[in-house]
Amino acid sequence: MNHALFKQSLMVAAVSLSLTACLSNEKQDEKVTINKNPFPSTYKILPQQDTLFTQATVLTGTGERIDNADILFVDGKIKQIGVGLNATNVEVIDAQGKWITPGIIDVHSHLGVYPSPSVESHSDGNEMSSPNTSEVWAEHSVWPQDPGFQAARAGGITTLQILPGSANLFGGRGVTLKNVPSHTMQAMKFVDAPYGLKMACGENPKRLYGSRKQMPSTRMGNVAGYRAAWAEAAEYKRAWNKYDADYAAGKNPLAPVRDLELDTLMGVLDGEVLVHNHCYKAEEMAVMIDIGKEFNYHSGTFHHGIEAYKIADKLAANGNCVAMWPDWWGFKMEAYDMVEENVAIVDSVKNSCAIVHSDSSTTIQRLNQEAGKVLYRANDNGFELKEEDAIKWITANAAKSLGIDDKTGSLQAGKNADLVLWNTNPFSVYAQAEQVFVDGAKVYDRFDEKYQAKSDFLLGQK
Amino acid sequence: MKVIQINKPILNALVTIPFVLCAFITSTVQAKSTAITHATVYTLAGEGTIENATVIIDQGKITQVYSSDNTPENINTDEIIDAKGRILTPGFIGSMNSLGLVEVSAVARSRDSKDKEADITFDASLAFNPKSTLIAYTRKGGITSNIVAPQGGEDLFAGQSFVVDLSGEFNSVTDRQNAVIVHLGAETKGSRALKLQALDYKFEDAQKALAKQALANKSKDKKAKEDKEPKRDELVINALLAGEKPLIAYADRATDLLALIALKQKYGLDLVLVGASDAVLIVDEIVAANVPIILSAIDNLPSSFDSLHANLSNMAMLTKAGVKVILAPEGDSHNINRLRFDAGVAVANGVSRIDALAALTANVADVFKLNSGRIQVGKNADLVLWSADPFELSTKVDSMWINGKSISTRSRQDDLRDRYLTKSDMPKAYSK
Numbered sequence: 001m002n003h004a005l006f007k008q009s010l011m012v013a014a015v016s017l018s019l020t021a022c023l024s025n026e027k028q029d030e031k032v033t034i035n036k037n038p039f040p041s042t043y044k045i046l047p048q049q050d051t052l053f054t055q056a057t058v059l060t061g062t063g064e065r066i067d068n069a070d071i072l073f074v075d076g077k078i079k080q081i082g083v084g085l086n087a088t089n090v091e092v093i094d095a096q097g098k099w100i101t102p103g104i105i106d107v108h109s110h111l112g113v114y115p116s117p118s119v120e121s122h123s124d125g126n127e128m129s130s131p132n133t134s135e136v137w138a139e140h141s142v143w144p145q146d147p148g149f150q151a152a153r154a155g156g157i158t159t160l161q162i163l164p165g166s167a168n169l170f171g172g173r174g175v176t177l178k179n180v181p182s183h184t185m186q187a188m189k190f191v192d193a194p195y196g197l198k199m200a201c202g203e204n205p206k207r208l209y210g211s212r213k214q215m216p217s218t219r220m221g222n223v224a225g226y227r228a229a230w231a232e233a234a235e236y237k238r239a240w241n242k243y244d245a246d247y248a249a250g251k252n253p254l255a256p257v258r259d260l261e262l263d264t265l266m267g268v269l270d271g272e273v274l275v276h277n278h279c280y281k282a283e284e285m286a287v288m289i290d291i292g293k294e295f296n297y298h299s300g301t302f303h304h305g306i307e308a309y310k311i312a313d314k315l316a317a318n319g320n321c322v323a324m325w326p327d328w329w330g331f332k333m334e335a336y337d338m339v340e341e342n343v344a345i346v347d348s349v350k351n352s353c354a355i356v357h358s359d360s361s362t363t364i365q366r367l368n369q370e371a372g373k374v375l376y377r378a379n380d381n382g383f384e385l386k387e388e389d390a391i392k393w394i395t396a397n398a399a400k401s402l403g404i405d406d407k408t409g410s411l412q413a414g415k416n417a418d419l420v421l422w423n424t425n426p427f428s429v430y431a432q433a434e435q436v437f438v439d440g441a442k443v444y445d446r447f448d449e450k451y452q453a454k455s456d457f458l459l460g461q462k
Numbered sequence: 463m464k465v466i467q468i469n470k471p472i473l474n475a476l477v478t479i480p481f482v483l484c485a486f487i488t489s490t491v492q493a494k495s496t497a498i499t500h501a502t503v504y505t506l507a508g509e510g511t512i513e514n515a516t517v518i519i520d521q522g523k524i525t526q527v528y529s530s531d532n533t534p535e536n537i538n539t540d541e542i543i544d545a546k547g548r549i550l551t552p553g554f555i556g557s558m559n560s561l562g563l564v565e566v567s568a569v570a571r572s573r574d575s576k577d578k579e580a581d582i583t584f585d586a587s588l589a590f591n592p593k594s595t596l597i598a599y600t601r602k603g604g605i606t607s608n609i610v611a612p613q614g615g616e617d618l619f620a621g622q623s624f625v626v627d628l629s630g631e632f633n634s635v636t637d638r639q640n641a642v643i644v645h646l647g648a649e650t651k652g653s654r655a656l657k658l659q660a661l662d663y664k665f666e667d668a669q670k671a672l673a674k675q676a677l678a679n680k681s682k683d684k685k686a687k688e689d690k691e692p693k694r695d696e697l698v699i700n701a702l703l704a705g706e707k708p709l710i711a712y713a714d715r716a717t718d719l720l721a722l723i724a725l726k727q728k729y730g731l732d733l734v735l736v737g738a739s740d741a742v743l744i745v746d747e748i749v750a751a752n753v754p755i756i757l758s759a760i761d762n763l764p765s766s767f768d769s770l771h772a773n774l775s776n777m778a779m780l781t782k783a784g785v786k787v788i789l790a791p792e793g794d795s796h797n798i799n800r801l802r803f804d805a806g807v808a809v810a811n812g813v814s815r816i817d818a819l820a821a822l823t824a825n826v827a828d829v830f831k832l833n834s835g836r837i838q839v840g841k842n843a844d845l846v847l848w849s850a851d852p853f854e855l856s857t858k859v860d861s862m863w864i865n866g867k868s869i870s871t872r873s874r875q876d877d878l879r880d881r882y883l884t885k886s887d888m889p890k891a892y893s894k
Contacts, residue, residue: 116763117770147764203568309882310890329875330596330796332568339879361763362792369803372855380858381879429806429855461770 007125029110030129031247032255034240034263036272039139041189043178046441048124050074052087053421056095061102071100073417076440081411093435099394099426101391102411103158103418103438105398106275106364108303108325108357112162112177112185112242113138115346117457121344126165127172131216132229135173135260138164142185147455148361153179153444154452155276155365156420156433159409161402163303164198166278167208169216171198171227174265174276176402178438181453194274194403197264197300199226201279201288202334223287230295233265240266268297271345275300275401280334282310287297289318303357309345312352321353321401322346325363326373343371343393344378344385356393367394382431387427416440484626484883494540495520496866498847501545503527505837506552506816506824517550518842522866527837543861545847551819552835553606553844554802557788558710558736558756561600561608562590562626562634567794577615582698584621585709586612592626592634596796598873601628601727603799604852606844606864607636609830611643611710618660620646622698623710627844629864640830641734644704644742646713646722658721665729668699708732708829710756714768716740723751734771734829735760736790739769742776745783754786754829759808761792778812781821788829789821804875806853818853842866 034237051073058069058081070085071078086261113125124141127133141161152160157179163318164171174196201222216225239256246253269271273440275292277283292299301321302308306329308315308322315322324346329338339345346353356371358364375390399409408416417440420426420433436444445451496519503515505527514530519537528534563586565572574589590610600608607627614620625637646657671692678690692700701707712720714737726733735741736756741748748755759777764770781787789805791798804820813821827835834842843866850857859871884893 117766119766151763309879327797327800330566331794333566336566337878339875339878339882345879345882362760365762366760366807369855373803376856376858381876382883427855429803429853430810432810458764458770461764 024395026250026252028247028250028252032243034258036267039137039186039189042184042186043180043189043191044187045076045439046180046443048076048417048439048441050087050090050228051417051440052085052090052092053095053100054085054092056098056100056421057425058411059099059101059388059391059426060412061391062412063388063392064288065386069100069108071411071419073419073437073440076417078411078413078415078417078419080413084381093421095421096134097424098434099422099424099431100411101156101368101420101422101426102395102409103420103436104156104367104394105402105409106157106160106358106367106394107301107321107355107401108151108359109152109162109361109364109397110165110359111148111152111160111162111361111364112142112144112146113164114361115143116148126167128165128167128208131168131205131214131225132170132261133164133168133172134170134229134262134264136164137153137175137195138162138173138198139175139185139189140174142177142188144182144185144188145457147178147458148364149181150453150455151361152364153436154433154446156368156426157364158418158420158436158438158443159402160364160403161196161276163196163276166198166200166204169200169205169222170229170261170265171200172312173273174198176404180438180441180443183456190404192404192407194272195267196265196276196402197268197273197343199275199279199288201277201284201317202281204278219284223291226288226291227294229265229289230269230297233262233269234295236262237266237269269295271298274401275402276303277301278303280304280306280332281337282307285320286311286314289314289320301353301355304335304359305346306342307337309339309342310337312346312349315346316349316352319351319353321355321397323357323398323401326356326360326377340374340377341381341383343374344383347385347389347393348383350395353397354393355397355401357398368422368426368431369429370394372429375427387425390427468520477725491713494866495538496863496868497539498550499537499542500547501847502547503837504549504816504819505553506820507836507838511816512690514547515550517837517845517864519845519863520845524837524839524841524843524845527839540825543847548860549848549850549852550837551604551846551852552823552837552841553846553864554604554822555607555609555832555835556600556605556742556791556798556801556827557609557826557830558611558623558790559608559798560613561596561610561795561798562592562594563610563612564795565591565594565596566573567796576615578615580612580615580621581617581790582619582621582642582695584612584614584619585609585624586621587624587626587635587638590624590626590635592630595874596798597630598871599796599875600798600819600864601869601871602859602873603802604846604848604859604862605798605801606846606862607832607834608798609641609826614643614645618657618664623830625830626866627864629867629869637830637832639698639707641708641710642698643710644712644793646711647718648717648766654715654718658718662725662728664699665703665725665731668696668703669729671696672700672703694876702731703729705730705732708734710734710736712736714739716743718768719744720747723747726751728752737769739772739776741785742771742773742779745780748780748784748785752873754788754825755780756788756790756829758792759789759811759813774807774811777808777821781813781817786825786828787817787821788825789818793893802853803855806855809853815853 163174176193305322399405518526529570560575563575612621618642622639675690
């Protein structure tokens with residue numbers, strides 16, 4: 001198309017648009033739009049200090065290890081990593097003999113929604129009243145005073161996704177938080193992190209609803225439930241698209257009736273909400289991948305993928321991240337086929353995205369050691385993995401799964417200064433986080449009580 | 463790789479080699495005399511840690527422990543294993559779990575650890591399955607024996623614990639009904655006070671019954687004697703009163719712990735506490751009453767109002783004060799082999815290496831009266847030769863012996879891994 005013709009066609013289009021508007025002869029009501037961020041983050045960076053760490057062993061999270069490295073962060077962002085850096089007007093911390101990694105990220109936590117103490121009044125992690133509760137948002141259950149947040153911070157956790165439980169086919173939205181102390185959830189919210197949608201395969205949904213004599217009571221019932229929901233969501237999305245198109249065309253269409261459940265599913269179909277699917281077994285993950293293709297969404301990250309090693313190629317080819325434990329098993333039939341090298345086998349395939357997650361208020365405090373177990377057991381059995389590989393499972397790959405890898409998860413110039421100073425190799429059983437930084441602000445210091453937060457709940461307890 | 467030298471005549475060697483090969487298939491070999499030389503031996507006994515030591519095992523027992531100075535030149539054993547300086551420890555002892563009673567926690571028909579009807583006489587050892595896939599997996603953690611604790615039912619008492627070795631053989635149960643389990647503290651329905659009262663009354667009533675029985679025994683009326691014969695459950699209470707078996711009490715809040723210590727003093731009980739997260743508030747009382755504590759080193763969250771003082775530093779505080787501590791796993795029975803890592807975390811939080819090691823070996827043996835847990839002449843030859851520091855994540859079990867028999871740590875998990883790492887044009891089901 002040449003330039004003149006293009007201009008002409010634009011003019012015609014403009015004329016026809018206004019004609020349509022005139023012809024419809026309708027006064028347009030105010031456009032109905034969905035506010036996709038009704039609980040916006042109020043996070044503010046804690047007091048920060050530009051800092052230069054010197055002479056550390058650095059695992060960047062990008063697969064690289066740099067010995068005797070200096071790291072400079074300024075205004076909460078990583079500015080430079082290298083050997084023999086110079087900087088003025090910054091705090092200099094001698095990190096010789098110590099290790100620095102990106103801040104640790106847990107993609108699967110229930111801190112705040114199943115907090116300590118685990119009293120009935122705080123058991124807010126799973127709205128089990130229906131197989132599909134896509135309308136609920138975990139963030140509305142988060143109790144920011146959960147002492148588990150501080151314990152996790154002492155273990156180097158800087159970012160974590162809080163998910164609803166796994167009793168339902170669709171458990172609701174997860175939220176990504178920065179692990180900073182706060183008395184509101186919004187002030188912990190990771191700005192611009194996409195929402196997650198918790199889905200669950202297998203035993204949990206069929207056991208719970210089956211025991212209530214309602215669907216699903218079988219795995220095939222589970223799948224029928226997912227598909228029915230996606231079919232409905234596709235219709236809902238079509239209705240909104242039509243409304244938007246008609247409105248844009250100057251008509252005065254009636255907006256579809258808001259449905260909070262379908263809003264979330266439509267978010268997935270639009271690629272704005274990421275799927276986080278509790279799914280243990282190889283054959284079930286394979287089915288979930290196909291459902292994603294059937295309804296044109298991405299099947300996302302599989303959580304607790306105990307059998308991921310059986311289909312590592314398929315998962316990588318489809319671009320699924322898989323979040324796994326190093327060794328939990330046997331609590332359910334679907335967790336029977338554990339192998340300690342699961343994470344390493346998934347990781348060994350090109351374009352894979354292997355993650356170590358906790359799903360535990362205890363192991364989240366030592367996610368580095370959880371990854372370490374995989375590293376060493378795999379190397380005992382023929383793998384040749386290094387620390388710089390293993391760190392990705394709890395940093396960069398986790399960030400990718402949460403859709404925040406452009407901001408955190410690796411030590412690269414321009415990324416958030418989320419990092420951990422360790423007393424030794426972080427994959428040692430004796431490793432302890434000495435200092436933890438979020439956006440260049442110190443949020444934890446093992447040797448300085450000033451940086452050891454304490455929950456309201458624990459204050460004044462004798 | 464371990465070096466196995468055969469220093470007996472060739473005939474013997476021909477017999478021995480197939481056995482060694484069999485170790486990789488059947489996981490056990492016949493007991494034979496073995497010398498483990500050049501080991502760094504953590505004896506957990508008076509000798510402390512001995513460098514360059516030699517340990518001789520024969521007929522399932524430790525028969526000699528030589529330091530480098532007094533090691534004889536010629537060692538006449540069926541095999542000699544050169545430890546090359548690596549660490550040899552007593553086999554670790556797990557406790558307070560359902561090993562061998564539960565295969566898959568959520569599969570009801572693979573679960574034998576509890577029963578609504580269970581009472582103080584409940585002996586779950588009858589249900590112990592030495593062929594459970596958990597056994598070999600647990601061996602990976604250097605665990606050679608275990609105290610299995612039933613979870614009980616509606617009764618005050620959860621039943622009695624028993625002792626197993628991890629040989630995987632049908633004769634694994636080595637001691638039955640060796641301690642009584644009771645759970646105290648916060649109640650979902652009702653008050654904690656009632657259980658403490660009930661416990662007190664049990665002992666008080668039993669003491670009275672014993673007194674009456676003593677009287678009846680003096681009388682000539684045969685019928686009166688028979689009437690006073692104690693019932694099975696009463697016999698167990700009597701054994702507790704006689705200090706013949708420990709009372710293992712789960713409790714966390716300081717008031718419960720103090721109430722239990724009072725019961726110990728009133729009735730002369732052999733009391734052992736489990737959990738006891740408030741113990742740090744009453745260290746002096748615990749030390750004075752000489753009560754051992756079984757705890758998880760990694761349990762540091764205020765999971766209830768009973769455990770507001772759970773902390774990673776608790777174990778260090780208790781061991782430094784002289785409390786005998788046993789490390790037990792958190793959670794269910796499938797990952798007991800993580801215990802050694804818990805010990806590492808404990809060390810990172812201030813516990814001495816020897817105290818941490820004792821918490822997995824000698825202390826368990828002392829509390830449950832086992833002939834193991836130390837590398838000492840006469841003890842069961844339950845031993846582990848480690849690739850390096852036993853607590854470190856990068857370390858693995860190089861060799862282990864249970865009752866003097868070498869045993870593999872290969873488990874079903876290894877079979878699954880190998881199947882899926884084997885390249886084949888055929889379906890994986892053909893890779894075995």
